[in-house]
Amino acid sequence: MFTQLHDPVHLLMRKMEGIDGLSDSDRVALAKLPIRSITLGTDKDIVREGDRSLQSCILLQGLACSSKITGAGKRQIVAFHLPGDMPDLQSLTLGTIDTTITTMIPSKVGIILHEHLLGLFENRRLNAGFVRSLVLDAAVSREWVVNVGRRDALSSTAHLLSELSTRMHSIGAAADGNSFDLPITQQDLADALGLSIVHANRCLQVLRKKSLISWVGQTLTILDREGLEEIGDFTPDYLHMNRRALSPASLQTA
Amino acid sequence: MFTQLHDPVHLLMRKMEGIDGLSDSDRVALAKLPIRSITLGTDKDIVREGDRSLQSCILLQGLACSSKITGAGKRQIVAFHLPGDMPDLQSLTLGTIDTTITTMIPSKVGIILHEHLLGLFENRRLNAGFVRSLVLDAAVSREWVVNVGRRDALSSTAHLLSELSTRMHSIGAAADGNSFDLPITQQDLADALGLSIVHANRCLQVLRKKSLISWVGQTLTILDREGLEEIGDFTPDYLHMNRRALSPASLQTA
DNA sequence: CGTACAGTTGAGTTTATTCAAGAAGAGTGG
DNA sequence: CCACTCTTCTTGAATAAACTCAACTGTACG
Numbered sequence: 169m170f171t172q173l174h175d176p177v178h179l180l181m182r183k184m185e186g187i188d189g190l191s192d193s194d195r196v197a198l199a200k201l202p203i204r205s206i207t208l209g210t211d212k213d214i215v216r217e218g219d220r221s222l223q224s225c226i227l228l229q230g231l232a233c234s235s236k237i238t239g240a241g242k243r244q245i246v247a248f249h250l251p252g253d254m255p256d257l258q259s260l261t262l263g264t265i266d267t268t269i270t271t272m273i274p275s276k277v278g279i280i281l282h283e284h285l286l287g288l289f290e291n292r293r294l295n296a297g298f299v300r301s302l303v304l305d306a307a308v309s310r311e312w313v314v315n316v317g318r319r320d321a322l323s324s325t326a327h328l329l330s331e332l333s334t335r336m337h338s339i340g341a342a343a344d345g346n347s348f349d350l351p352i353t354q355q356d357l358a359d360a361l362g363l364s365i366v367h368a369n370r371c372l373q374v375l376r377k378k379s380l381i382s383w384v385g386q387t388l389t390i391l392d393r394e395g396l397e398e399i400g401d402f403t404p405d406y407l408h409m410n411r412r413a414l415s416p417a418s419l420q421t422a
Numbered sequence: 423m424f425t426q427l428h429d430p431v432h433l434l435m436r437k438m439e440g441i442d443g444l445s446d447s448d449r450v451a452l453a454k455l456p457i458r459s460i461t462l463g464t465d466k467d468i469v470r471e472g473d474r475s476l477q478s479c480i481l482l483q484g485l486a487c488s489s490k491i492t493g494a495g496k497r498q499i500v501a502f503h504l505p506g507d508m509p510d511l512q513s514l515t516l517g518t519i520d521t522t523i524t525t526m527i528p529s530k531v532g533i534i535l536h537e538h539l540l541g542l543f544e545n546r547r548l549n550a551g552f553v554r555s556l557v558l559d560a561a562v563s564r565e566w567v568v569n570v571g572r573r574d575a576l577s578s579t580a581h582l583l584s585e586l587s588t589r590m591h592s593i594g595a596a597a598d599g600n601s602f603d604l605p606i607t608q609q610d611l612a613d614a615l616g617l618s619i620v621h622a623n624r625c626l627q628v629l630r631k632k633s634l635i636s637w638v639g640q641t642l643t644i645l646d647r648e649g650l651e652e653i654g655d656f657t658p659d660y661l662h663m664n665r666r667a668l669s670p671a672s673l674q675t676a
Numbered sequence: 677c678g679t680a681c682a683g684t685t686g687a688g689t690t691t692a693t694t695c696a697a698g699a700a701g702a703g704t705g706g
Numbered sequence: 707c708c709a710c711t712c713t714t715c716t717t718g719a720a721t722a723a724a725c726t727c728a729a730c731t732g733t734a735c736g
Contacts, residue, residue: 307516
């Protein structure tokens, strides 16, 4: 039914990685969590800003983003979500949704009722795992403020691509280590960087001309990681990944 | 020793507000939490990016901010911290600090060892309270991405001032409801907005010319809240405050 | 009285945006 | 298989927004 890569339980267990080892009973509890899986097409809203919510989701397969629209009608993407991410976990605490979460390609999403998640929270280790997930998302979000606020367009473009590459890599989605599927439009990229689409396009061209990346079709390839990270002022520290997560081989042995 | 406004226990209890009522034993647990209080001058780092940490802090009195420095040496402030905030609570989960936290005026800071906080986390209600605090900070941070990324300079300035006013108000720091102490420099404001200081200055002048604010000495007065929030595209939803918190009178009766 | 720092102003430059149009590609229906 | 449409990407040119540099003012403080 699921390949291991997209199996909810496998993804949830990986989410708990930063936490000291799970016991067998922890694993059983995770495996018993009732998850209803739904399939969505491209550009479908999973939840919308302002919704009240009694459930949270986990992205099982595909790609999604969180965005907000300003009063002037401009869109800002505040996060990309990869398989294994729980983009609206905070609704468990807040009850309301504060970003619109949208699929960017056909995706599979697992729905978990808050009541079931709360049950899991009785377990201190699992609780810590979910809290860690929230804290990591917050750390990424703080870095985005810096990226959008204080780096110039070229640098922030390079930074974002570096981040995506590193995160794709860590979930085993970067086949050969440097190439991965990036099925987003330049408009999406611009909305994530707070740039106009024209300017985002020109920044990409510079990165290509410098032979740092290639992006043909939906495949982004990092041609010169060091150079890209240099120009993007990128260090992966803020992602707080452990060594295992930074190595794609970890997935085979997990 | 402390006025109620700056009493650690009082502040901690208010932090738990969003949670269904605390029991007496919860209050006792909070009151017993060992907090070492230290006093710092202006512009002192409480913690620095990259530090490893075995403790977290709570701002008891004063004003602080979290910032990051880019490789090019530019500073971006990613959050302001008001009394009652716990700016590095996430270090409890991550072990490391990812923003430099700096006092902006002479401040009093409470230091709490992680081991003691973890003890509190055995208690499900208190745990939920701290998690809520983390989640709220993350919500503010997402809104900052939008502010810095997709609002023009004038609008984002107005938005930030609206946010600060609302938050000051909610902790009872806005004496008459529209005036409060804002002892920050225009450079700080610029660093929070991702603008040059010259441009930030000019935006402030426009807001003054439109009679939306006055900012003399360290006192910021909102002259026309509706107008300011309009131009700043501000709605307080993302702060997820309850009605009580939005009314300063609540502090008298708390 | 001198120094330091915050705020202000003007002028020129850079960066990024907007507008508009054309090229490339993917999918659809005839 | 072709014509058509739609979307995305690309390019050029004009415009607007924001930045840098540099000087000057005011105020606080020793």
